[in-house]
Amino acid sequence: MKFYKDHYDVIVIGGALAGLSSALMLADKGKDVLVLERHNLPGGIASSFVRGGIEIEAALHEMMSIGEKDNRLKVGKFFDDMGVDIEWLKVPEAYHASLPGLEVTLHPGLETFSKEIDAVVPGTYEKVLGLLNLCNTVFDSVNELSIHPMSKAQMLLKHEAFVKTAGYTTKEVIDSFDLPKAAQDLLAPYWIYVGSGFSDLPFTIYSVLMADYVGYGSYIPRKFSHEMSLKMAERAEAMGVQIEYRQHVDKILVKDGKAYGVRTARGDEIFADYVISSSYPNKVYTSMIEPPSAVPAKAIKMVNGRRLSLTAFSVIMILDDTAENLGIKDYSVFRGDTMDTDALYRDLAGLGPYRYLTCICHNLGNDTATPQGTCSYSITTLPRVDGWKTVKAEDYDKVKHKVAKQMIDDMSAYLGVNLLDHILEIVIETPMTINRYTNAWNGCIYGYAHTMDDHIIARLQTAEAESFIKHLEFSGAHAISGDGMGPAVTNGRKAAKNVLDSMAAEEAANQ
Amino acid sequence: MKIKGFLKDVTGASRVTKARLSAFENASAVPEKNDPIADVVAQWHPKKFDVKIVDIRDASPTAKTVRFVRADGQKLPFFYAGQFVVLDFKIGNSIISRPYSLSSAPFEARMENSFAEITVRRSKGDGFIADYVNTELKVGDTLQAMMGCGQFYYEPLRDAKHVVALAGGVGITPFASMAKEIANGTLDFDLTILYGSVASDDIILKDELDALKSDKVHVVHVLSGDEPDWKGERGFLSAELIKKYSAPDTSYFICGPQAMYLYLREELKKLGAPARRVRFEVFGQAKDITKFSGYPVALTNHVFNLTVRRGIHEDVIPAKATESLVVALERAGIRIETACRSGECGFCRTKVLSGSVYVCPENDGRRAADKDFGYVHACAAYPTSDLTIKIPIE
Numbered sequence: 075m076k077f078y079k080d081h082y083d084v085i086v087i088g089g090a091l092a093g094l095s096s097a098l099m100l101a102d103k104g105k106d107v108l109v110l111e112r113h114n115l116p117g118g119i120a121s122s123f124v125r126g127g128i129e130i131e132a133a134l135h136e137m138m139s140i141g142e143k144d145n146r147l148k149v150g151k152f153f154d155d156m157g158v159d160i161e162w163l164k165v166p167e168a169y170h171a172s173l174p175g176l177e178v179t180l181h182p183g184l185e186t187f188s189k190e191i192d193a194v195v196p197g198t199y200e201k202v203l204g205l206l207n208l209c210n211t212v213f214d215s216v217n218e219l220s221i222h223p224m225s226k227a228q229m230l231l232k233h234e235a236f237v238k239t240a241g242y243t244t245k246e247v248i249d250s251f252d253l254p255k256a257a258q259d260l261l262a263p264y265w266i267y268v269g270s271g272f273s274d275l276p277f278t279i280y281s282v283l284m285a286d287y288v289g290y291g292s293y294i295p296r297k298f299s300h301e302m303s304l305k306m307a308e309r310a311e312a313m314g315v316q317i318e319y320r321q322h323v324d325k326i327l328v329k330d331g332k333a334y335g336v337r338t339a340r341g342d343e344i345f346a347d348y349v350i351s352s353s354y355p356n357k358v359y360t361s362m363i364e365p366p367s368a369v370p371a372k373a374i375k376m377v378n379g380r381r382l383s384l385t386a387f388s389v390i391m392i393l394d395d396t397a398e399n400l401g402i403k404d405y406s407v408f409r410g411d412t413m414d415t416d417a418l419y420r421d422l423a424g425l426g427p428y429r430y431l432t433c434i435c436h437n438l439g440n441d442t443a444t445p446q447g448t449c450s451y452s453i454t455t456l457p458r459v460d461g462w463k464t465v466k467a468e469d470y471d472k473v474k475h476k477v478a479k480q481m482i483d484d485m486s487a488y489l490g491v492n493l494l495d496h497i498l499e500i501v502i503e504t505p506m507t508i509n510r511y512t513n514a515w516n517g518c519i520y521g522y523a524h525t526m527d528d529h530i531i532a533r534l535q536t537a538e539a540e541s542f543i544k545h546l547e548f549s550g551a552h553a554i555s556g557d558g559m560g561p562a563v564t565n566g567r568k569a570a571k572n573v574l575d576s577m578a579a580e581e582a583a584n585q
Numbered sequence: 586m587k588i589k590g591f592l593k594d595v596t597g598a599s600r601v602t603k604a605r606l607s608a609f610e611n612a613s614a615v616p617e618k619n620d621p622i623a624d625v626v627a628q629w630h631p632k633k634f635d636v637k638i639v640d641i642r643d644a645s646p647t648a649k650t651v652r653f654v655r656a657d658g659q660k661l662p663f664f665y666a667g668q669f670v671v672l673d674f675k676i677g678n679s680i681i682s683r684p685y686s687l688s689s690a691p692f693e694a695r696m697e698n699s700f701a702e703i704t705v706r707r708s709k710g711d712g713f714i715a716d717y718v719n720t721e722l723k724v725g726d727t728l729q730a731m732m733g734c735g736q737f738y739y740e741p742l743r744d745a746k747h748v749v750a751l752a753g754g755v756g757i758t759p760f761a762s763m764a765k766e767i768a769n770g771t772l773d774f775d776l777t778i779l780y781g782s783v784a785s786d787d788i789i790l791k792d793e794l795d796a797l798k799s800d801k802v803h804v805v806h807v808l809s810g811d812e813p814d815w816k817g818e819r820g821f822l823s824a825e826l827i828k829k830y831s832a833p834d835t836s837y838f839i840c841g842p843q844a845m846y847l848y849l850r851e852e853l854k855k856l857g858a859p860a861r862r863v864r865f866e867v868f869g870q871a872k873d874i875t876k877f878s879g880y881p882v883a884l885t886n887h888v889f890n891l892t893v894r895r896g897i898h899e900d901v902i903p904a905k906a907t908e909s910l911v912v913a914l915e916r917a918g919i920r921i922e923t924a925c926r927s928g929e930c931g932f933c934r935t936k937v938l939s940g941s942v943y944v945c946p947e948n949d950g951r952r953a954a955d956k957d958f959g960y961v962h963a964c965a966a967y968p969t970s971d972l973t974i975k976i977p978i979e
Contacts, residue, residue, distance in 0.1 A: 077896025077978045114922070114934050114977060115955075124929070124950045125736065230595060235586060241597020242588055250588050276601070301954040308958055318896060320922065320977035340978065360616040371614045379612030385622075394861045463621040467628035467663060468695070478742060497743040498861045509622045510630050517622040527608040529601035536602065 077318070078344045082108045084573055085336055085344060087323045088352025090118030090512070091559055092549040094306040095566025096350050096573075098156045101313035103574055108344065109310070110321040110336070117303025118352075118512045119386075119519060120559055125499040128392050128444055132503070133519075134299035135406065135434050135454070136165050136292030138283075139560035147290055148217065149560045152567065158309045161296040165439045168288055170404035171263050172488060173413050178260060179404060182291035184210060195257040202261065205251050206288060211235040212278060213285030220564075236278070240531050244280040245272040262415055263408035264288075266432060266456055267558060269384040269520050271416035278531060279524045279556070286560070294439055299559070322513075326351065326358060326546065328368040333546040337364070348573045352550040354515035363543065373542040380528055383520030383557060384422065384456040385505040389478045392499040397437050397449040400491050405438040407431075409488060425462070426477045428455035433485055448498060453481045459516040462505045470506065478502045521551030530554060547572050629663045629733075633673075636661075636730045638722060639700065645789045648706040648755060649719050650688060654699060656727055661694035661701050664733025666766040667759040667838075667866075670703060671924050673729040674714055678918035683714045684734065684925055686840070686866070688758040688790065690765035701732070704789060706755040734924045737840065737866040739763065739774060745862060747832035750778040751822050751849055753841025754787070759866065760840070761790050764797045764804075777803040777830045781822050781845070783810040805830060821848065824855040831856070840866040843947075867927035868947045874907055874967055880943055881906075881969055892973040893919055894938065910935065910942070910963035910974065920979035921963060928965030933976075935963040940972020 084100050086093045089111030097107045115121065119133040139149035140162055146154060153160060168187060170179040180190045184206040192199035215236035219229070230237045239247055248258060264287055265272065268279050295301040307317055322339040326349055335345035351358050359373045393400060410418065410430040418430045432454045436443035444450050465473050478500075486493045505517030522528055533554045541547075549569035555561035588594050635656035644650040655661055669684040689702035707719040737759055739748065750760040757780055766772035782788045785808060794804045807818040807826065818826060822845070827837070837858055839849055846865060853863055875882050884906040891904035891913055904913035911933055914921045924932040928948030937959045944951075948965035963976070 075895075075898050077898050079897060114932065122952055122954075124931070124952060127950070129952055226598075237598065238586060238588055238594035239597070241593070241600045247588060297954040297957070298952070300952050304952075304954045304958060316896070318978060320979070342978075356617070357620075360618045369616075372609075374616050375612045375614050376609050378614070378617060379609035394859065459622065465625060467625045470625055470629065471663070475741065482742065494742060496861070500740060500743050505622050506626050506629070509620070510626045513623075516620055526601060527604040529605060531598050532602040532605035535598070536605065 078108065078342060079106070079316075080345070082106050082316075082344070082346040083577075084108070084348045084350060085110065085346040086350045086352070086549075087326075087336065088118070088550065089116040089307060089317055089319070090352060090550070091120050091303065091306070091562040092551075092553070092566035092569070093350065093352045094303070094310055095152070095563045096549050096570040097310045097315045097317075098158070098306060098313065099567050099570035100573065101310055101315045102156060105574075107310075107315045108346065109315060109317040110323050110338065111317065111319050112322040112513060113511055114319045115300070115304070116307035116317070117300060118514075119508060120299040120303045121511075122298035122300040123501070125392070125501060128448070128499060129298060130390055130392065130450060130499070130501065131298045131436060131452075133386070133388075134294060134302075134559060135432065136287075136294060137302075137559055138286045138292055139564075140293040141290050147286065149563045150293075152563060156309060158302075158305050160302050160305055162293040163296055163440050165292045165294060166405055168291070169263055170407045171260055172407055172409040173259050174411060176256060176259060180260065182288055184289050187288050191257055191260050194260070195254055198253060198257040201251050201253055202257055205248065205253075205261070206284060208235055208239070208247075209281035210285040210289055212239060212281035213289070216278065216282055239277045239281070240529075242277050243273050243526060244275040244277045247277040247280075248272065259413035262413045263410075265415045265418075266408070266430060268524050269419075269456060269557060270524050271419035273416050274525045275415075276524055276526060276529045276531070278529070294436070296440060296442065323353070324362065325364040326362050327364055328543055328546075331368065332544040348545045348547065348576070350547045350549050350569045350573065352548075353513070354518075354521075354550070354552050355548055356515045358548075359542075368543060370542050376540060380522040381525065382459050382516055382518045383523040383551075385459050385462060385517045386454060386456050386503060386508060386519050387428075387477060387505070388452055388454040388503040389481050390452040390501045390503065391450065391493065391497050392444060393449050393451055393493065393496040394447075394498045395449070395496055396447060397435050400449065400496065401489050402435045402438070402449065402451065405435060407433040407488075409433065409485070419458075422456070422458045423460040424457075425465070425473060426455075427480045427484075428457065428477070431455055431481060431484065451493070453485050455481065456520070457505075459505060459518050463516065474502050474504050519551060520557035521553070522556070524556055530556065545576070631662050633729050633731045635727050636672075638724050638726045638728070641722065641724055644704045645706075645791065646786050648704055648789045650702050650704045650790070651718060651722065652689075652700050652702045653728070653730070660699040662732055663695065664691050665738035666691055666762040666772055667738035668733035668735045669759075669925075670701065670730050670732035671734055672703075674717060676717065679915050680920055681714060681915050682923045682926075686737075686758040686762070687732070688761045690762050690769060692766060692769045692771050704755065704758050704761070706789060731924065734930065735867070737838070737864065739772065741774075743861065744774070744864075745832075745834045745836040747775045747835045748777070749827060749831055749835050749837050750776060751827065751837060751839045751841070751845075752778055752780045753822075753845040754782070755789055756841030756845075756866070757789050757794070758840075760838070761794060764794065764802045767801050768797050768799060775801055775832075777805065779805050779807055779818075779822050779827065779830060781807045781809060781841070784808065784812060785815060803830075822852065824852040827852065828856060834862075836862045836864065838864050838866075843868060843872060867925050867929050870909065870926050870964060871945045871947065874909075874943070874945060877945055877947065879946065880967075884969055889940075889968045890971040891968060892971075894973065894975040895919075895978045904968045904972075906968060908967070910961070910966050910968065913968070914963070914976070919976075921976055922979060923964055926964040928962045931962055933963040934960055935966070936960050936975045937966075938973040938975055940968065940970045942966040942972065943969050
C-alpha cells in the first residue's frame, strides 16, 4: 500500500502553529508539501480537550500580533492573506496586576495604559509613555527590518532607537527613565511571556512585547486555540498540503550534507527536497540525523551553548458557578509577591511554591467559553525545566498535586473563595504533559531563553552560519523569534521563506 | 537619543553577536541526548507495548480475571486506580481493540513482580471479544496494550473524602482497583461500594472484595433478583439506598451497564447531589444505536459504501448503518486506533470528507471546531449514506 507520493518539495515535521504556517506559505507559492504530525490533531499545545462534556482550552491565554480587522498586525494579516478565517475576540484588558501594595487593572493602548499607571503612581505619565513610545519605535523597526534588511549605516540613520538599544538589557533601558518602583512594577508583569529576568532580557524583546500587547491588545479565538490550529490545517489541506496525523518522524535523512527525506516510526521513508523541523535542534542533532556523522561538532556546541527557556505548569479548572458569583472580575491576573523579575526567574528553576502566577478566566473574554452556570479558571506558572528534570516517575504525581494545591490555595486566598469547593473538572498540565502530547524537548515550550548572550539580533546575524545541514530548516519556539504563539507563526513563515529563497537561488544557479 | 553614550550605544549589535558566538565556543561538544522529562513520560504513558498472559482464573461463575505482565520483562506503567487498559486482539484479519478497567491496583504494577489484571464477564450474545477472552484466550498469549487511560479516578483536589461507588455487573472492576490501592495505603479516601447484582452467583470478585473490607473500605452487595436466603440489601441502587450509605459530603462514582446509568441519573437527581460530586465512567459503545433519539430508524438495514482514505491510498468497504465506523473498519481489517470507544477520548478522531453520519448523542465528546469541519469520533459515528473518510495511517 502506498500512502505517500514518491517525492515532495518540502516535508514539515510537526503540525503545530509553526509547521502549519510554513505549510500555508509554501502551498501558497505552489509547493508540494507534506506535514507529519505525531498527535492525532493539529496545533501542538495550541489545542483544546473535552472533559465531562466541556471543552477546555489547553494553553492559549492571549494571542499577540493580531490587531483589529481593519488594522491587522503581522500574524493577523498573515491569517487573512492565507484565507484562515478565525473568529477573534479582543481580550478586554491588558492585565490586572496584583502585586505587593498594588491592585491595578490596565487596558491596552499606549496612552490609556500610561494614564492608568499615572492614576496610581502620579507624575509618571510622560516618562511611562516615553518608554512605551520607545518600545513602539523599536517594534516598528523590528517589523520593517525583518522584511527589508539594510546596511548598518542606513540602519543607524533610519532606525536609531533600534540600533542604540540593541546592546542593552531591559533593566538598563528602563533604569535610564528613572521611574518610581511602583511604575516599574506595573510595567513588568508581561515579562513571563518572554521568560527572562530584566537584567538578562534584551530590551529589543521587551520592546516588541510591550508595543504589541499594550499597543494593540490581545486576542483569543472563540472556539479555543483548536479553532485556530484546525482552521490553519483545513486551509492548508484545501491548498493541497497533505497532512498525516499520528506519524512520528524518527530520522531526518541526510546525504552529502543535505537533507533529502525522513523516516517515520512506522518505517516509511519519504523523500523531499527540503525538510523543516519543528523538533528541537537538541533532538535533531543528537538523535535524528541519519547518519549521525553528518552532524558537525559546531552544531552540538551550539545547542549545548544555549539555555532552554520555560516550560509550563497549569491548573485548569471548570468551576461550578459563574465568574460573577465567585468574585472573579478580570480576564487575566498576574499575581506576584514581588515584581523583581530576576529573583522570580531564579525561583522558576525550583519546584515551587511559585511566587508569580498567571490566572485566566476565559468566560470574561469569551461569553461562550463554558456552559451556563459554570466558568473556567486556570492558574499557570511557567517554570524553567531545571527543577522538573529532577522529578522521578514515582514522585511525579505527588509533586504535581503539591504544586497544584499551593497554586489553588494562593488564588483562593486572593479571591476570597475556596476554589476547592467548586471544581467540576480539573486538569493539571505539567512539563510531562507537554512532552507527552508534543514531544517537546524537556517539555520546554519557550525554545531557547532570550538572553544577552542569545540575543535575537545576534541570532539573525549568525543564522546563515548556523545552517549546518543544507535544505534543513527549523521552525518552532526554538527558532529565531523565540517563544509565543504569535512568534511561532513568524518562525514558521521564516523557515518557509528560507526554503523559498534557497529554491530560487538554486534554480538561478542551474540556469 | 542616548542611553549610555554614543559609542556604547551604537556598538550594541556587535557586542551581543560576539557574546553569543563566545557562548557557543565555550560550550561542550559532547552530544546531550538525555531528556529526563521524556523518561518520566515513558514510565507513565509508554507507547504501546506487548503483554503476556500469565494467569486466567474465575472471578465468578460467569467472569474471568486475566493477569498479564510486560512481555519485555519491564515493569508496567504507573496508572491511577480506576483507569483502563486498551488491549488489541488479533482475530483473523482484524485487530480489534477493547478498553478494560484494570481490576488490579496501581501498586501491583510497580512491584518487583509487576502485573496487572482485567476482569471480563462472558456476554449474553453481544460481546464478541468478551466471549473470546472467556473462551479462547490462553496463558502464554501475547497482546498489545496501552495504559493507563481514562478519567475515572479519584482526584483528591476535586473529590470528597467519602466516596460511594455505585457498581453494576462487571462495572465493579475500577472499584476493586481503588479498594486494593486504599488497602495498600497508597490511596486515601473512604470508599463504600454499593454493588448491584441480579443474583449472588453474578457477583464478580466477591471473595477478593470481601477480603478488602476495613474501616476505609465497605462493600455492600445489593441483589435485585428473588433469592429467598439472601440476607443483605435488596432491590436496585435507589436514591433511598444510596442515601443510607452517604456522608454529608459524598462523591458518587458510577460504573456499570448503560441501563443502570439512565436509572442512576434520575436517582442521583432525587438525592440532590451537586454536579461536581457525580462522576460517571464513560458510557461505552451504544448497545443498540437505533434506540437513541434522532436515529434514522428507516436506515436500520442499510449497508453503505465507506471509502477510507489513508494518505494517498483509498479502500472501499461495506459499513452497516447500525454499526459504528470503527466497527466497519475493524471488520474490514483496517487498523484504527481507539481507546475509550465511548466518543470521549478522541483517539479515533476522523474526518468525514463527504456523506453523512449519525453521532450517538450520549457519546459526542467532540471539540466545537471539529464539529464545524466534519470531524467525528469514529467509535460514536454511524453511517447514514455512502461516505468518504480520512483516518491516520497506522
